Amino acid sequence: MMTEKRSDNQRIDPLTSLRFIAATLVIAYHGKGHFVFFDEMPEQLAYTQPVCFFFLLSGFILTYVYRHMDNFVQIKDCWIKRFARIWPLHITIFLMRFFMFPKYLLTFPGTANKTLVLLANITMLHGWVPLFQFFFSYNAPSWSISTEFFFYLAFPFILPRLIKHPFLTLLGAFAINAAAIYFCNLYQFPEINEAGIELRGLLYIIPPPRLFEFVLGMALARLYLGPLQKLNLSKPMATLLELVAVALTAYLMWNTRAIAAQAASLSWIGPAGGYWFINTGVPLLGFCLTILIMGLNRGWLSSLLSLPLLVFLGEISYSVYLLHHPLLCYHGLYFSQYRSQEAFYLFLAILILMSHLMFQFVEAPMRRFIISGATKLLNKSLVRPEKPKAERKWSRQNSLYLVEAVLLAILLYIAHPGLTTLSAAQAQASANNNLVLKTAFDQDLTLLSAVKERKGERLSLIWQAEKPFKSSQFLNIQYLDQDGKNLSTQVVRLTPGEKKIAAGTIWREEIDLLPAYQSQTKKLGLVIYESATNIKTARLIAEGQMAMQGQGGEFSPSYKIDEDNHRLIFNW
DSSP, X not given: XXXXXXXXXXXXXXXXXXXXXXXXXXXXXXXXXXXXXXXTSOXXXXXXXXXXXXXXXXXXXXXXXXXXXXXXXXXXXXXXXXXHHHHHHHHHHHHHHHHXXXXXXXXXXXXXXXXXXXXXXXXTOGGGSOSHHHHTSSSXXXXXXXXXXXXXXXXHHHHHHHHHOHHHHHHHHHHHHHHHHHHHHHHTOOSOOTTSOOHIIIIIISHHHHHHHHHHHHHHHHHHHTGGGGOOOOXXXXXXXXXXXXXXXXXXXXXXXXXXXXXXXXXXXXHHHHHHIXXXXXXXXXXXXXXXXXXXXXXXXXXXXXXXXXXXXXXXXXXXXXXXXXXHHHHHHHOTTOOSHHHHXXXXXXXXXXXXXXXXXXXXXXXXXXXXXHHHHHOGGGOOOOOOOOOOOOOHHHHHHHHHXXXXXXXXXXXXXXXXXXXXXXXXXXXXXXXXXXXXXXXXXXXXXXXXXXXXXXXXXXXXXXXXXXXXXXXXXXXXXXXXXXXXXXEEESSTTOSEEOTTOEEEEEEEOOGGGTTTOOEEEEEXXXXXXXXXXXXXXXXSOOEEEOGGGOEEEOEEEETTTTEEEEEO
């Protein structure tokens, strides 16, 4: 995931823009369960496939920029620039995550040594270890950066062999991949095993099985620099080829699971081969054609992808890619009740603004600093006496950054809503359509009302703190059918944005519910947890008659206290 530039310092703009489009699919994959917008994304798409596109593009661009590796000076230059490209932002966001979640989400449960996990992340080696506790630790998407780091180290040694023996080099890289598939089929590793070895770690994460994609991208660049440059394409013909490439890619991605299932049914491919086809094999041809055809930049579609806004988003896509997961985790930990489309747009605006500022004040300057420092250290003969620094003047660009920073601060303030406090009279007035009556949870807080809003899309709860209340509790919402069967669960944090609430405080919380289960849900269950994983050993006590206002002004039973499961159940 690099900035694509020609030898004449001109970007291949369509490929730059495609990086952002690929990154958005990864965000959609991780965003399911966070926002309604992502929940409604089609299930048949394999959202992990864009990583394959990144690896192909990385091999393509590196070969495009470094067309020959003839001596160690060139190798050294390549390594320094690649390290300066990926490590500063990786370590910055790693530190951000470290301090954002001092108690949560640092490492996953398991037997892995936390010190080793920490060191592996700092050195970008965590993706080389096929254990869940390593490759998904801290900032989970950064495993692909670790794998890219392996490719960068190997690139200077692969390129000369690819130039001399392209077919054999490709065959060798594919042989490594095929051997990994055979090994996984032989020992029948499960697709996911968070306590040990799994297909995901052996075929999707660690570098050797993914080397084929990188080398294939290198081969595409050789083809691009040679025969393809001689093609004399008119704009309509180039546009037609672009549409064919995009249509083929869309078709393969849309039908990936069906194609992979057919492949997996063949004995010599097996389950491991089917898994590889889902994540890599099926869309590979479409990705290759798209990179080649869009890279030519001769059609109307590539012209559209060259629009300044899309190119800008492509430029910051590396920051977008690494930042989105910590922000999603922060949302899930503290503000998971806000799942509406409006909340998603707010998240997206914050993500893009933060990514741009990261690009301008971390990525670019740190890259220049590392390259400059390494040059002075390793090539002392090139060091020149520093010229007196010219007096810096405030520029229009600096004003723009200041405006962005202020806007980001405003959006972050909006995204951290405090409690909507109410008076007793306001709480009483808000309970006209109440589904429950006053219910106490373990003498800590009382649920005064639960109201259905937006045709069942939102649940409005009014709480009262009976004594000083710390916001470490979580609310587990259980979606139940008519027979009480649990269809799904949703965990949200109580009192978002607050650390402590005074006794007697009354507040409202609005929770955007999961749309996928609304038609089947007949009852809701509410459970208070001390943490997101451990249920609070609390006794639910109902105060008053447990009933709801029915038609004709009559009362009828509507909910009950389930003492065994420590939950409040009411009709929905």
